[in-house]
Amino acid sequence: MLIAGGVLADYWSAEPEGVVLGYVGRDACIECHRQQTEDFTGSDHDKAMDLATDETVLGDFNDVTFEHDGLVNRLFRDGKRFMVHTEGEDGTMQDFEVKYVFGVYPLQQYMVEFDRSEEMESCDVARLQVLRISWDSHNHNWFYLRPPDVADKLAADDPLHWTGIAQRWQTMCADCHSTNLKRNFDPESVTYHTTFSEIDVSCEACHGPASLHVELANKKSLFWDRRYGYGLAKLKGSDPEPQLQTCAPCHSRRGVMNERFTAGPDYHDHYRLETLGQATYHGDGQIKDEVYVYGSFIQSKMYHKDIRCTDCHDPHSLKLKFSGNETCTNCHQHAAGKYDVPAHHHHAPGTEGAMCVNCHMPHTTYMEVDPRRDHSLRIPRPDLSVKLGTPNACSHCHVKDRLPQIAAEHRDTFQSKEYSQWLLAAEQDGEQPIGTDGETLAELMRQTDQWCDDACEQWYGEQRKRPTHFAEALVPLRRGDPSAARKAIEMLAINDERVPAIAKATLLEELARQGVRAVPRVAAELADQTDQHPLVRSTAASVLAMAGPSTGKSSLMKLLGDDSRLVRTSAARALLGSPAFGQLSPSERTQLESVLNEVHEEFMVASDRAGAHMGWAGICEQLGRYGEAIEAYQTAIRVEPNAVGARTNLASLLEQLAPSVPESERETLLKRVNTLRKQELPLLARDAALxxxxxxxxxxxxxxxxxxxxxxxxxxxxxxxxxxxxxxxxxxxxxxxxxxxxxxxx
Missing domain, CATH: 1.25.40.10 (Tetratricopeptide repeat domain)
Structure with missing residues (x-):
């Protein structure tokens, strides 16, 4: 009895609520998790970032030259230092030390530190800029990582230049390549004091801070903690969402609402996932630009059947668990030989057409060297291609069957292009005759789509499946088809994989963009359904800015108290732009401003960008907080002196306030207005030319x-x-x- 009581007491004892978790580093994990550590070592996560050393640098720095855009760059050693002689911020050729390496495959990139002061702590990282001169780890040569759609040499003051803000590690890369990153940007001094607990993507990036786990593991207890379990994020339970949402922050195209995310199912309280924009996805949700997997995967039937990342990928080595088609047939066995046979894929065994991924996960190559597979895991739909002009996996391979029909002077160009490049060429210049009989590229590609559709019809006949697809509403809606709005609204009532949450949100956005009158009513209904995905309810909240004062006020005020940060901050922004804003009582204004504090935090995640301060300044103007707005515009100018917008907006605000300024000060203020506009002119002229x-x-x-x-x-x-x-x-x-x-x- 005494023993039983002791065991019960041991079980019942628990750590107090509110334990603050800390990061302890991978060395604290190795002793108990040697196999996982061995698998992790050498993985892409392990090599996400590192100091530049003889062991980590892959590129050839043996005093070699590399040319691009008329620049002769030199890569060499200065003792132990790795050096690059290239164009600097002022447009002159200079020597720069490579301090860090970034990634490993297919490219390894290199980073140079700027603005480091003697007062900085040794653990702090100052502004890091990522060189566009990169090492191609596949072909073992130097490679210039050119921005998309930019063929000309970048000017030294261009934001896309390697010294510009678009190539800044803290702005574009850092939070997904290091563990426990703190950006620590100071808008007053325009300096960074960035820190991380580990330089790469280590154990605690995925499992969460492990201080409590280590403490519990070292306790002389028969049990883990009844309140905190293992003291780590629970990633292996029956619910796949904690694991999926742990991977999502670095594998999605998203905005950041706050920087306090740790592993677990709270992605949508910290990140604002991009919907299916026309620049990033095709009309049926297939990848177009680099979208980092998550936005594709949540469209899939696999996602709706509770499949998770680790069903295919080893979580520590990141490698596929099986090779070839076995990755798929490991689960898709069913009747023996049902899938991995010609009766299913209609291609000769061992050929490219017999590979599951080529039909269900076609790839697009980014940066010229990085093929990424579409994780929406869809059945090829050439019928939708014929009907809507969307891509399909069959044409991905068979579009080159049209090469004999292309005139000889164009044939070599398209021989070397992959399907995504054919699609882009057809989109940009597809109506120019290039065929031997005068056909356009668009016509030739339509012939391929029809050939593929006919083949599927021959293979499957009456058994062929053509399930409802959201593209059947979204594509016509974007083309201005007047009947598409009704179909889109009907699809918003479907709650399964035919219209996944990301597609619903996109349909709502498009209906609002088209000004469809019924949208506020539909949005109010969706926002009120608490079982709808936060992404759908957030978009519905945004759309409610279109609603009349009565509907908008009642719905949006209710959403200000929503459990989801994504929903309530979207509601706050919508309320500011709604006719209902002018009808708010003082207490309702107080409630709104409380949520706007969260909106301010979201803006300030990107406090090193002028747009963040301009966005907040605009909100302050709406609230009548003009002094705060002026200060925010001034900060925007200080943070990004060459960015457009802040000077124009500040000039307009000061001009608006001029009548209320004492007459003795008015002339000085109006001179400042004129100066601001003259300073903006060359910046806007530059952007208009670009x-x-x-x-x-x-x-x-x-x-x-x-x-x-x-x-x-x-x-x-x-x-x-x-x-x-x-x-x-x-x-x-x-x-x-x-x-x-x-x-x-x-």
Whole structure:
């Protein structure tokens, strides 16, 4: 009895609530987890980042030269240091020390540290810039990582230049390549004091801070803790979401709402997942740009059947658990020989067409050297390609069957291109005749889609499956088909893999963009359904900005108290832009501003970007907090002096406030307004030249030219905007009014 009581007391004892967990490092894990450590060593996570040493650097630094865009770069050693002679921030050729290596395959990239002061702690990392000169680990040669759609040499002051903000480690890369990263950017001094507990993606990046786990493991107890279990995130239970959402932050295209995420099922309280945008996904949800897997996988039937990452991938080595088709047939056995046979795939065994992944996970190559597979794990649908123009895995291989029909002068170009490049070429210039009989590329690709569809019809006949697909609403909706809105609304009522959450959110966004009158009602219904995915309810909240004051206020005020941070912050933003905002009582304003504190935190995650401070300044303007807005605009200018927008917005605000300023101060204030606009002109001129096809930028440049008194140049610029978007009434009105003004002044 005494023993039983002791055992019970041992079990019942527990760590107190609110234990603060800390990071202990992988060395604390090795003794008990030797096999996992062995598997992890040498993995992509292990090599996500490291100091530049003889052991970690793969590139050839033996005093070699590498040319791109007319620059002759030199890669050499200075004692133990790895050096690059290349173009610096001021446009001159200089020597830079490579301090860190970044990744390993298919490219290894190299990083240079800037702005390091003597006062910084040794553990702090100053601003790191990622060189575009990279080592191709597959072909063993130097490689210039050119930005997408940029063929010309980058100017030294271009944000895409290796010294620009788009190539900054802290801004673009850091939180997914190190463990327990703290960016620690100071907007006042415009400096970083970044820290991490481990330089790469180590144990605690996936399992969470392990201090309690180590403490419990070392206790002389028969049990783990009844309150905290193992003291780590529970990733192996029956619910796959904790594991999936642990992987998702680094394997998704998303914004960050706050930086306190640790392993577990709270992804949507920390991240804002991108929906199926036209620049990143095709109309049926297949990958177009690099979207890092998660947004694809949650579309899949596998996801809806509770499959998780570790069903296919070893969690520590990251390698596939099985080779070839066995990765799939390990689960998809069913009747013997049902899938991995010609009767299923209709291709000769051992050929590319007989590989499961080539039909169900076709690849797209990014950065010229990095093929990534689509994780939506879909059945090929050439019928949708014929109907909607979406891609399909059959055409992925068979599009090159059209090469004999392409004129000889174009044939070599397309011989070397993969399917994604054919798609891009057809999108950009697909109506130019290139066929031997005058066919366009788009026509040739449609012939391939039809051939593939006919083959599927012959194979399967009446047994062929054509399940409802959200693309049947989304693609026509984007094309302006008036009947598509009703179909899209009908699809929003489907709650299975035919219309996954990310597709629902996208349909809602598109309906709102089209101005469909029924959308606020539909959005209010979806937002009120607590069993809907947070992504759907968040998008519904955003759409409610379109609702009338009564519906908008009642729905959005309710959502301000939602359990999901994603939902309530979207509701707060929507309420600011809603007609209901002006009807809020003082107590309701207080409730809104409480949630706006979370919105502010979300903006400040990117406090090293001007856009973050501009976004918050805009909110402060709406709230009438003009002093705070002015301060935020000034911070935006300080953080990114070469970014457009902040000076124009600040000038407009100061001009608006001028009548309320004492007359003795007004002239000084208006001089400042004029100075700000003149400082903005060359920046906006630069952007207008870099983006000649973006109407909004041409329009903004035209307005600024007008405010500067350059009427002829302003008219020319505004007419460019109208030419690019002839149906935009705002652009047309601006041109009309300016012409009237110019005619009246003559």
């Amino acid at each position: 983006a000649p096809q973006i109407a909004g930028i041409q329009y903004r440049y035209g307005l600024l030219l007008y405010l500067d008194g350059q009427l002829d140049a302003a008219l020319s610029q505004l007419e460019k905007a109208v030419e690019l978007e002839p149906d935009n009434p705002e652009f047309q009105t601006a041109v009309k009014l300016l012409k009237e003004k110019m005619d009246g002044s003559q």
